[in-house]
Amino acid sequence: MKFKRMTEIYSRLVDSTITNTNEINDFSVGSAMRAIYEAISIELEQFYIITRENIQEAIEAGVYSSFGFTRKQAMKAYGNLQLTFHTANQVDLPIPRGTRFTSSQSAYPQVYETLVDYYIPAGSLTATIQVYCTIPGEVGNVPANVIDVMMTPLANVKSVTNPSAFLTGQDAEPLEEMRSRFRSFIEALSRATIPALEYGTRTVPEVSGVYVDEQTGLITIYAHDRNGDLPENVQNSIETTIQNYRPAGIPVEVKPVIKKALDVSVVVTLTNKSAITNAFRDKISSEIQRY
The missing domain is CATH 1.10.20 (Histone, subunit A)
Known part of the structure; x- marks a missing residue:
């Protein structure tokens, strides 16, 4: 035409x-x-x-x-919550699946819940559990220390908070990123190569960063999610997925990265002074951390 x-x-x-x-x-x-x-x-x-x-x-x-190549769907934000107890538990404390948490701040009405049952050992003063936002997308990303309300009260719980920001929520994959990922997919058609291992690792939805270290007789894959962590379930998913991409006869290990905190100072100038709020500052901070 x-x-x-x-x-x-x-x-x-x-x-x-x-x-x-x-x-x-x-x-x-x-x-x-x-x-x-x-x-x-x-x-x-x-x-x-x-x-x-x-x-x-x-x-x-x-x-x-x-090629059977599909667009990545939106993902729910997830991260760890730290629970602090008034006194050491006398017996194992169950935290059932579906226990919900939220923030006391009106700027963060999102709700988070556990997807598995947790059992806190007797004698514990603190515990760490993983929660997921009930709504998929970047809307679930929140700064550190804003989730502080337990919607399903449990005895002996003194406080709850998220020590680190939640950055793992993702909207549906943009078309430009999908096109870029397709090029990597074509490169990965030849198995047992570094590009193939990297692409295979990135097919796990939670993974946002990968580095493949190839040495004689050993391949180490370093991976992390948007929080910079490698939860056990994500690590297991990577180990299962790369079976279709790895070379035969050479051991492949999947390891987390070592996070290093960097001090960053940012000055933002606005013409509209009324837009300068704590929520706006937190949004800028979370975007820099995610990037």
């Missing part, structure tokens, strides 16, 4: 009119016929633009479909 611009369409309309009739000959700026033809030309140009975009998207979708 030949793409036609508005000027070309307008010229063809004028030429056809002049050729086939002598009753219309005023196409000066401001004339009725010029306005009508320009409106028609603009609409036809939009038709060509939309048609071309639809064809390109159809071709792209067809290529992805032929």
Whole structure:
């Protein structure tokens, strides 16, 4: 299909009119016929633009479909909560699946819940559990120390908080990232290579960073999520997934990274002073941490 611009369409309309009739000959700026033809030309140009975009998207979708390549869906934010008890537990304390938590701050109405049952050993003064936001997407990402309300009260619990920010919530994969990931997918078709191991690790939805260290007789994969951590369930998923990408006969280990905190000072200048709020500062801080 030949793409036609508005000027070309307008010229063809004028030429056809002049050729086939002598009753219309005023196409000066401001004339009725010029306005009508320009409106028609603009609409036809939009038709060509939309048609071309639809064809390109159809071709792209067809290529992805032929390889069984799909777009990543939105993911729920997750992270660790620290519970502090008034006194050491006398017996094992169960925290059932579905126990919910939230924040006392109105800027963070998100709700988080446990997905598995936890049993806190007797004699414990503190405990760490993992919770997931009930809503998928980046909306679940929150700064450190804002989740402080236990919606399902338990005896002897003194306080609850999230020592680190939650940064693992992700919206549906942007098309540009999907295209970039597809290029990595093509490179990974040749198995038992570093690109293949890296891509295979990244197919685990929680993984946001990978480094493959190849040595004689040993391959070590360092991976982390957006929190900079490698939870046990994510590590197990990586170990299972890379079986289809690893070389035979060479051991492959999956390890977490060592996080190093860096001091960063940022000065943000705003023309609208009323926009400077604690929630806005926390948003900037969380974006820098995530990046």
